Amino acid sequence: MNESIHGEWAASDLQDRVSELQDRVAELIEQQTAISEVLRAIASSPHDLQPIFDALLDNATRLCRADIGGLRLFEVGGLRRVAVRGDPLWVSQAVSSIPVLVDEGGFPSRLATSRLPTHIPDLTALERARRADYWTALENIGVRTALTVPLVKDDEIVGIIALLRKQLEPFTDKQMSLCRDFAAQATIALESTRRERQYREMQTALAHANRVATIGQLTASLAHELNQPLTAVAGGGSAALRWLARQTPSIDEARSCVERMINDANRATRIIAGLRDLTKQNAPRVEVVDLNEAIADVIALTYSEAIKSGVTISTRPAPELPPVQGDRVQLQQVMLNLMVNAIQAMSSVEEGARELQIRIETVPSEGGVRIGVRDTGPGLPPESLPCLFEPFYTTKPDGMGMGLSICRSIIEAHGGRLWAIPCEPQGALFQFTIPADRTDHP
Numbered sequence: 001m002n003e004s005i006h007g008e009w010a011a012s013d014l015q016d017r018v019s020e021l022q023d024r025v026a027e028l029i030e031q032q033t034a035i036s037e038v039l040r041a042i043a044s045s046p047h048d049l050q051p052i053f054d055a056l057l058d059n060a061t062r063l064c065r066a067d068i069g070g071l072r073l074f075e076v077g078g079l080r081r082v083a084v085r086g087d088p089l090w091v092s093q094a095v096s097s098i099p100v101l102v103d104e105g106g107f108p109s110r111l112a113t114s115r116l117p118t119h120i121p122d123l124t125a126l127e128r129a130r131r132a133d134y135w136t137a138l139e140n141i142g143v144r145t146a147l148t149v150p151l152v153k154d155d156e157i158v159g160i161i162a163l164l165r166k167q168l169e170p171f172t173d174k175q176m177s178l179c180r181d182f183a184a185q186a187t188i189a190l191e192s193t194r195r196e197r198q199y200r201e202m203q204t205a206l207a208h209a210n211r212v213a214t215i216g217q218l219t220a221s222l223a224h225e226l227n228q229p230l231t232a233v234a235g236g237g238s239a240a241l242r243w244l245a246r247q248t249p250s251i252d253e254a255r256s257c258v259e260r261m262i263n264d265a266n267r268a269t270r271i272i273a274g275l276r277d278l279t280k281q282n283a284p285r286v287e288v289v290d291l292n293e294a295i296a297d298v299i300a301l302t303y304s305e306a307i308k309s310g311v312t313i314s315t316r317p318a319p320e321l322p323p324v325q326g327d328r329v330q331l332q333q334v335m336l337n338l339m340v341n342a343i344q345a346m347s348s349v350e351e352g353a354r355e356l357q358i359r360i361e362t363v364p365s366e367g368g369v370r371i372g373v374r375d376t377g378p379g380l381p382p383e384s385l386p387c388l389f390e391p392f393y394t395t396k397p398d399g400m401g402m403g404l405s406i407c408r409s410i411i412e413a414h415g416g417r418l419w420a421i422p423c424e425p426q427g428a429l430f431q432f433t434i435p436a437d438r439t440d441h442p
């Protein structure tokens with residue numbers, strides 16, 4: 001009899017143990033899913049922190065059984081609210097009654113700088129003095145239990161996560177440790193976004209430096225190119241004055257002189273505007289770009305360098321080119337690099353015609369526009385092909401070897417491809433594609 005009771009207890013013990021383990025496994029799976037969800041948000045949104053913070057707070061609020069979760073980040077002047085998630089009614093109450101920026105001397109900021117999680121099982125039990133500002137506001141919207149965990153990066157407090165409950169129900173140790181994990185994930189997301197931003201800023205600065213350096217190689221011919229229209233304007237002005245100073249002033253002749261002067265002045269203005277655009281350091285921007293026009297501006301800039309090097313440029317613009325989306329200056333930079341490289345390559349060729357052909361065409365099979373820059377220079381030896389687009393690959397005595405590598409990153413950032421092939425009987429062909437802009441524009 002005793003044995004059978006003993007056996008029954010053992011069986012029910014085992015049953016309890018099994019269901020306890022099942023609960024634990026379910027809980028771990030839930031936590032694992034939450035972590036994967038946040039990591040996915042971090043991976044798929046490297047530039048935008050908002051979806052990451054939202055996913056993180058959704059999971060923290062749900063897994064820690066809170067009613068509302070908030071995330072604040074330190075900035076000059078205090079802690080700024082960057083995300084609030086949870087019960088929608090409560091979220092809107094919290095958003096309207098608690099300030100977006102809690103000043104540095106405020107209680108949450110002091111809490112954060114203590115570096116430790118702070119658990120307040122019963123807000124109403126807090127001494128009045130400590131309940132000033134923030135906590136009173138929380139209490140007023142019905143918060144009873146609160147947990148705050150600081151975000152710590154390299155020993156520096158960067159923000160705070162707060163989980164709140166309407167019920168008087170203290171957070172468990174497990175929930176507090178989970179909240180600490182979420183705070184660590186928020187810190188990782190902040191850091192990876194900061195690095196991504198830093199990387200992009202460095203790339204933009206490098207591209208700008210390369211653009212300025214390429215323009216620098218054209219300075220002598222550009223000065224000449226600008227000198228021409230300016231001299232023509234001055235000459236046209238004198239001629240117009242002479243026509244007007246005649247005994248019977250010839251208004252028609254004077255007018256045509258002035259018209260030519262306007263054309264010349266416009267030519268100079270176009271070159272200066274093109275130079276200004278390419279040398280300014282602007283943040284990358286996305287706009288609708290007419291490639292025919294953007295490329296024509298680059299040809300105007302390189303024209304006199306080509307003439308100086310005995311190169312003739314022929315262009316075949318596409319009549320019905322679809323617009324593309326992108327950064328006009330960056331796309332012009334690619335063209336400028338390819339054209340200057342081609343002109344320089346041909347300068348080393350003693351014999352044969354020096355021809356630079358630019359072909360712009362719509363390629364429906366590639367879903368966009370393809371640009372080709374073909375020269376009759378020495379071409380590309382087979383061993384150079386794998387290294388052409390590598391940073392610091394150069395065969396020029398004063399080359400940097402960054403141009404083609406930057407061009408490729410620009411084109412790839414625009415969703416296109418850039419490649420090079422040797423041509424027969426001589427020369428090189430560099431081609432790139434840019435996907436057509438699929439959005440409708442008025």
Ligand code: ADP
Pocket residue numbers: 337341342345375377378379380388393394395396398399400401402403404405428
């Ligand atoms: P850099 O002009 O400073 O050398 P790039 O990255 O623009 O840097 O070019 C890398 C190398 O690719 C050049 O040094 C040259 O050897 C080769 N190259 C680029 N364009 C051409 C071309 N059109 N014909 C032959 N070689 C080229």
